[in-house]
Amino acid sequence: MSDKSPSKVHQPNALVNETSPYLLQHAYNPVEWRPWNEETLQLAKDANKPILVSIGYSACHWCHVMEHESFEDESVAEIMNDSFVCIKVDREERPDVDQLYMSAAQLITGGGGWPLNCFAFPDGRPFYAGTYFPKDKWMQLMQRIAEEWETNRTELDTYATKLLRGIKASSSIDRVEGFIGNSVNVLDLVAQSVHKWSESFDHEYGGTNRAPKFPLPNNYQFLLNWAIETQNQPVLDYVHFTLKKVARGGIYDQIGGGFSRYAVDNQWKVPHFEKMLYDNGQLLSVYAAAFQHSPNDEYLRLIEQTATFLIEELKDSSGLFYSAYDADSEGVEGKYYVWTAVEFDHLFEEDSELAKSYFGINARGYWEHENFILCRTDDQTILDEFKIDQKRLNDKVTAFTKVLIKERFKRVLPGLDDKCLTSWNALAVSGFASIYQATKQEAYKAQAIATLNALLTHQLKKDGSLWHSYKNGVSTIQGFLEDYALVVQALLDVYEITYDESFAVKAKELMDYTINHFYQESTMMFQFTSHQSKDLVAKQTDYFDNVIPSSNSTMCRNLFRLSHLFLEVKYRSIGLEMIDLIAPRVVQYGSGFSNWMLAMLQAFGNAQEVVIVGEESMNYADALEKQLTGSVSIIAGSETSSLPVFEGRYKVGKTLVYVCQHNMCLEPVDSIEEALKLLA
Numbered sequence: 001m002s003d004k005s006p007s008k009v010h011q012p013n014a015l016v017n018e019t020s021p022y023l024l025q026h027a028y029n030p031v032e033w034r035p036w037n038e039e040t041l042q043l044a045k046d047a048n049k050p051i052l053v054s055i056g057y058s059a060c061h062w063c064h065v066m067e068h069e070s071f072e073d074e075s076v077a078e079i080m081n082d083s084f085v086c087i088k089v090d091r092e093e094r095p096d097v098d099q100l101y102m103s104a105a106q107l108i109t110g111g112g113g114w115p116l117n118c119f120a121f122p123d124g125r126p127f128y129a130g131t132y133f134p135k136d137k138w139m140q141l142m143q144r145i146a147e148e149w150e151t152n153r154t155e156l157d158t159y160a161t162k163l164l165r166g167i168k169a170s171s172s173i174d175r176v177e178g179f180i181g182n183s184v185n186v187l188d189l190v191a192q193s194v195h196k197w198s199e200s201f202d203h204e205y206g207g208t209n210r211a212p213k214f215p216l217p218n219n220y221q222f223l224l225n226w227a228i229e230t231q232n233q234p235v236l237d238y239v240h241f242t243l244k245k246v247a248r249g250g251i252y253d254q255i256g257g258g259f260s261r262y263a264v265d266n267q268w269k270v271p272h273f274e275k276m277l278y279d280n281g282q283l284l285s286v287y288a289a290a291f292q293h294s295p296n297d298e299y300l301r302l303i304e305q306t307a308t309f310l311i312e313e314l315k316d317s318s319g320l321f322y323s324a325y326d327a328d329s330e331g332v333e334g335k336y337y338v339w340t341a342v343e344f345d346h347l348f349e350e351d352s353e354l355a356k357s358y359f360g361i362n363a364r365g366y367w368e369h370e371n372f373i374l375c376r377t378d379d380q381t382i383l384d385e386f387k388i389d390q391k392r393l394n395d396k397v398t399a400f401t402k403v404l405i406k407e408r409f410k411r412v413l414p415g416l417d418d419k420c421l422t423s424w425n426a427l428a429v430s431g432f433a434s435i436y437q438a439t440k441q442e443a444y445k446a447q448a449i450a451t452l453n454a455l456l457t458h459q460l461k462k463d464g465s466l467w468h469s470y471k472n473g474v475s476t477i478q479g480f481l482e483d484y485a486l487v488v489q490a491l492l493d494v495y496e497i498t499y500d501e502s503f504a505v506k507a508k509e510l511m512d513y514t515i516n517h518f519y520q521e522s523t524m525m526f527q528f529t530s531h532q533s534k535d536l537v538a539k540q541t542d543y544f545d546n547v548i549p550s551s552n553s554t555m556c557r558n559l560f561r562l563s564h565l566f567l568e569v570k571y572r573s574i575g576l577e578m579i580d581l582i583a584p585r586v587v588q589y590g591s592g593f594s595n596w597m598l599a600m601l602q603a604f605g606n607a608q609e610v611v612i613v614g615e616e617s618m619n620y621a622d623a624l625e626k627q628l629t630g631s632v633s634i635i636a637g638s639e640t641s642s643l644p645v646f647e648g649r650y651k652v653g654k655t656l657v658y659v660c661q662h663n664m665c666l667e668p669v670d671s672i673e674e675a676l677k678l679l680a
Contacts, residue, residue, distance in 0.1 A: 019471045020090040021417045022058040026067065030077035033088040036097055038535055044085040044122035050149050051124070052084035052142075055091050055098050055116040058417035059261075059274035059324040061333055062132045063115045069135045076139060083146035084119070091116070092323060092421060093469050093477055096529050099540045103167045105129035119145050124537040125160040126167075164538060171541040173525065176584040181576060183604040186583050190597050194226060194235065197590035202266065206242030208591070211266040215246055215259060217282035218549045222594035224289055229606050229631050236293075243290050247302050250373035253337065254359060255404045256313075257305030259283050260327075261547075269375055270367060273327040273334045273414070277314060277424040278548055280306055284431030288438035297394075298379075303435050307444060310428060316420055319454030320470060321428050326415035336414050338371040339404075347403055355400050358382050358393075420470040422459045422479060425451060426486035427548070433493040437625070445497055452494050455487060456506070464513045465530075481528045481542060484514040485554035492561050499618065499636050501643055504565055511562055511571070514555065524577045525552050543582065549595035552578065556599040564609055564663055565635070567644040572603075572663070579603055603662070607631035608679060611665065613646050614638065614655030623672050624657075632679060 014034045016027040026033050034040040036053070044051045054071075056063035070076045080086050091098035091114065101118040104126035105111070111131075118129040133141060148156060179185075200208045207213045220239050227236035246252060249268030251260050259279050260271030284306055291299040314322045329336040341361050348355040356362060360375035367373045382393060432448035435441070458475055459467045466479030466487060491507035494500075518526040528542045528551060542551045559575035562568060579600055586593040586600075601607060610632060612620045617636035624634055637646040649656060649668070656668035657675040669675050 015088055019469070019474060019476060020058075020093050020419055021415070022056060022063075022090040022092075023088055025058065026071060026088050029067070029071045030074050030081075031071050031086050032077075032081045033086050036087050036089050036094055036535075040085065040087055041122060041124065041535070047085060049083065049085050049122070050127075050145070051087055051120050051122060052080060053087045053089060053097070053101055053116075053118045053120060053126075055089040055101060055118070056114045057091050057324075058415065059276065059326045060114045061272065061274075061327045062113075064328060066115050066132055066138075070133070070138050073135065076135060079139060079142050079146070083142060083149070085122070092417075093419070095482065096480060096533075096536060096540065099528065099542065100124075100167065100536055100538055101126055101129060103170050103540070104163060105131070107163060107166050107170065121157070121160055124535075125164050127156050127160040127163065168538050171543070173523065173541065173543060173581050175524075175581055179580055179584050181580045181583050181600075181604070186579065186600050186604045189583050189586055190226065190600055191230070193586045193588075193590040193593070193597065194223070194232075196587060198235065198238075201238055203238065203241070205267045206238075206245035207266075207268070209266070212262050212264045212272070213251075213266060213268060214262040214547060215251070215279060215283060216547060216591065216594075217279065217286045218545055218598075219591055219594045221282075221286050221289060222598050224286070224293065225598060225601060225631060228293060229601060240290060240294060243287065244298065244378075247287075247298060248376040248378070250360075250365070250367075250375050252302070253305075253309070254374040254376055255401045255408070257302070257307070257309035258313075259306070269365070270373060271334070271337075273337055275309075275325040277310075277321050277323050277421070278427050280310060281424065281427035281429075281431040282548075284428075285434040288431075288434035291438045300439065303439065307432070307435060307447075311447065316418070318420065318458060318470065318473070319450055320420035320425050320458065321451065323417040323419050323421055323424060325413075326417070329414045330412050334367075334371075334373075336408065336411050338367060338373055340370050340372065343407075347407060348400065351396065351400075354382070354386055354396060357385060358397060358400070359404075418471060420458075422455060422466055422468050422470070422483040423486045423548075425455055426483070426490040429455070429490035430486075430493045433490070433497050436497050448490075448494050448497065452490055452503070455490070459483075459487075464509060465517070466510075478530065478533065481514070481518050481526050481551035481555070482548070484510055484518070485526075485551045485558065488514070488558045488562075489554055492558065492565075496633065496635065499621075501637075501641065504643060507558070508562055508566055511558060515574070519574070524574070524581060526555055543596075544592045545595040546592070553582075553593075553595035553599055557595070557602060560599065560602045564660075565643050565645050567647075567663070575599065576603060601631065605631065607633070607661070609660040610634045610675065610679070611645055611649065611658040611660060612636040612655065613641070613649045613658075614651070615653075616655040620655055620657060620672060620675075624675065627672075627676060628679065 010028050010030050012027050013032050015023045018035055089097050101116055102112045104118055105116055108129050113131045115132055118126050120126040202209045223235055224239045246268050251263045251268045251271045258275050261274050261276050262272050264270045264272055287299050287303050316322055327333050344356050344361050345352045361372045365372040365375040429448050429452045432444045436444035458470050466483045467475035468477040468479045468483055488507045488510050491503045495503040517530045525541050528540045544550055545553055556575045556578045559571040563571035582596045586597055617638055621634050621636040639650045654670055656670055658665040658668045659678040666678060
């Protein structure tokens, strides 16, 4: 969020009563902005004006640029106010509105992004959309559209109706006739998808051969799982290579922890400096999985730094996490994060050459205007260059980092988006649960439980539904499918590190609520908004995996996990129907279906489930966890366990281990050694 103030003080517009930092940023624009709601849409109908829907978010650099150039300008505001009912939307608060108009932009222009500016009929049907416009082009566009509204409305109406059909079609999924998923054809399609995807792997810098580069955590979570399960060493090496390149690049905050949203170049060097909760929560999970497979100090340091960043800088007094840090500080992108060589010489004196070499204050990290972005090389290069051992280097780096953090805190912090989103917090819960499993540091388990309990306290309503957003003690906006999907996932993740069955029971309750209020039998998918929501002209079905996995793929994975715990055939049946819809599509676009392919591995792969019952079940579980990697999930219970998966399995005086696959279990064994033989 920008910390600048407009040059002229205006009377507040209707956004002044909102809670979103992004909307409040525009509350004193001369534009007569209004929030998205039924009252605003009715106003447009009564005034017989088109609506202008402008969508962005607080950490969006070009959103700030367009605000400063156009929305703070009196002459621009005059056109906007005269010709349109102007609506400002925070895409993070209303992802449903964003999805609708982003679909329109992609159909109209072939691309999208933010700020997203869309012109629509008062009933919400779009007829034109684009992204950032410089002031002059923006004014010309608005004048042309205002003229079209007055002189060619019939043609606009016809076009809007056709466009709406296209938007609805873009999120519908037709079943491939005759396709019925089984372990052979689905796993073959997954393998084909990885083969095609691997053609775009960047073996020099990691990631894919493109710029900008997004970390896309779920992509690497899937590739890691698939490579381990299929014992594919080249893909496994590629994933670890990529994760290390990301960890050493400017996209990772080398002293404060946490990741920026993406790198503008192909080397992970120059970040678009905003830090988002959703990235960091998921990347904790990815690096936890990588650390479990290949324990090393580099992954551990990154996990610990990023966890500390979230806890110390993004945690609200409610126990929830804020949404994001802006890219800008004092109106300058990246100012908070970059350094000069002079600063390093002053701070480290005789150690400055070592510090500069380690943190890339050289050609490797040079950016612009004598500024450097902190980028690391591998430790061995530094050890060889300075003829020191690993312990001495570690001690030096720890000291350097403390000095740099202390110095950086003297600067003006980037703007903070202090709303707390249910879905993103659920990703943080899963992240902390994952790093607990990887490191066994009790503080991470405690944080996962605390954040999950804060979510249930503040965002779960008495009728079983969820709120989407929270700020300053107030919960707002009805939850979307992503909220339900990711909270169910978080509940199951915390159950698996605590074996507290109340979390599993709550996950089932939320799943049943979601099926009742979001699932469509006619499409065999979940809608993004509930059946009761009525303020959009088209309901979307979210099924492409992106920076955040699609809500439907997450629900599919949740269904398989719950079917195992509660022996619910219905859950597995719904999940398999979803896979039958998606599986034939994964070959052409693996990156866009990575979470779906994780679901396919759950349904048809070699993943094993271990059920332990008895007085020593927790000790057995701990012992097995230390010796297992890959696709093995473990649950443990005692004689008091009430989950159906444990029913009829308890034997007095014994601790039994059941090794299962796809809800079918072998005869139980009563020792760790015998269980490991069955799992081999």
